Amino acid sequence: MKSTVTANANIALIKYWGKKDFDLNIPQNNSLSVTLDGLTTKTTVEFSSLYKHDELILNNILQSIEESKKLISFLNLIREKANINLFAKVISENNFPTAAGLASSSSGFAALALAGCDAAGLNLSKKELSILARKGSGSAARSIFGGFVEWAAGKIGYDESSYAMQLYDENYWPEIRVIVLVLEEGKKEVSSRSGMQSSVFTSPMYKSWLDTVNLDLISLKRALLEKDFTRIGSIAESNCLKMHSTMLTSNPPLIYWNANTLELVKYILELRKNGLEIYFTIDAGPQIKILCLEKDVLNLKKKLNSFDFINKIIDCSSGSGAFILNE
Ligand code: DP6
Numbered sequence: 001m002k003s004t005v006t007a008n009a010n011i012a013l014i015k016y017w018g019k020k021d022f023d024l025n026i027p028q029n030n031s032l033s034v035t036l037d038g039l040t041t042k043t044t045v046e047f048s049s050l051y052k053h054d055e056l057i058l059n060n061i062l063q064s065i066e067e068s069k070k071l072i073s074f075l076n077l078i079r080e081k082a083n084i085n086l087f088a089k090v091i092s093e094n095n096f097p098t099a100a101g102l103a104s105s106s107s108g109f110a111a112l113a114l115a116g117c118d119a120a121g122l123n124l125s126k127k128e129l130s131i132l133a134r135k136g137s138g139s140a141a142r143s144i145f146g147g148f149v150e151w152a153a154g155k156i157g158y159d160e161s162s163y164a165m166q167l168y169d170e171n172y173w174p175e176i177r178v179i180v181l182v183l184e185e186g187k188k189e190v191s192s193r194s195g196m197q198s199s200v201f202t203s204p205m206y207k208s209w210l211d212t213v214n215l216d217l218i219s220l221k222r223a224l225l226e227k228d229f230t231r232i233g234s235i236a237e238s239n240c241l242k243m244h245s246t247m248l249t250s251n252p253p254l255i256y257w258n259a260n261t262l263e264l265v266k267y268i269l270e271l272r273k274n275g276l277e278i279y280f281t282i283d284a285g286p287q288i289k290i291l292c293l294e295k296d297v298l299n300l301k302k303k304l305n306s307f308d309f310i311n312k313i314i315d316c317s318s319g320s321g322a323f324i325l326n327e
Pocket of ligand 1: 025103106140
């Protein structure tokens with residue numbers, strides 16, 4: 001009863017920030033993402049009667065019971081579905097910094113959902129896997145699929161109504177790139193889960209976020225259909241800034257950027273003014289993700305190399321959904 005799975009993280013072009021059903025992890029609004037081939041989690045789950053408790057080894061480090069709490073409640077969902085009562089050993093590795101605003105929970109729970117179900121002998125559809133992954137971490141609902149993915153928010157109290165679906169697969173637009181700039185490798189101070197809850201209840205901007213996010217989604221879907229990079233970049237950038245405005249105006253304020261993030265944002269705007277067509281998006285952390293086209297990647301990377309504070313540059317294309325690696 002063992003399975004190994006790989007899943008990629010995704011980056012939202014239309015963000016998810018806020019839940020309307022906290023227990024079921026049902027979001028306030030639909031979101032849209034692209035799955036990235038350069039940010040990958042590999043997870044092995046083994047259920048066995050030899051294990052006396054659940055055990056998680058994350059990036060080669062054995063996690064405490066406290067650190068494994070989310071994992072254990074997620075395994076309980078799988079055990080319940082499969083009607084088994086065996087404990088599991090889970091070994092998971094990311095090829096990028098964990099919990100630093102690089103969407104590690106998206107690839108993490110997508111990989112865990114598929115590996116856990118496969119190891120438990122369950123054969124779920126992608127939609128069912130997306131519903132399950134959502135309960136580990138909302139953004140993980142999208143990482144079950146490759147390419148461009150929409151997560152339909154669904155209704156409060158209706159578990160089955162909230163799931164992701166693929167709009168276009170990973171081969172739809174090979175020229176589109178996301179350049180991830182890692183500025184800080186540490187764990188973020190405020191998790192997305194508690195940060196978004198605070199924005200929903202305390203930010204005076206939250207209502208405007210909800211009033212405009214659907215229109216952003218419709219416009220971005222149209223631009224994707226037309227492969228209109230200029231519109232995709234501008235909508236994604238402005239949607240990200242709107243999300244950050246709800247963060248900044250939360251009480252207490254949520255400031256996920258650092259000084260280097262701001263310096264790069266200004267630099268990106270400057271480069272764009274001078275004719276290089278690039279856009280940024282940022283999640284709940286200081287890292288920057290630049291949207292660009294393949295033809296500009298080399299030139300852009302050369303320019304970025306002059307910043308000493310950029311720890312890592314990860315060049316991503318649109319990647320595949322979660323899949324099983326077992327021989
Ligand atoms: C800013 O999916 O990590 O990256 O559902 O509470 O686990 P939980 O939150 P999570 O939040 C992601 C927030 C975001 C935007 C996005 O990916 O859409």
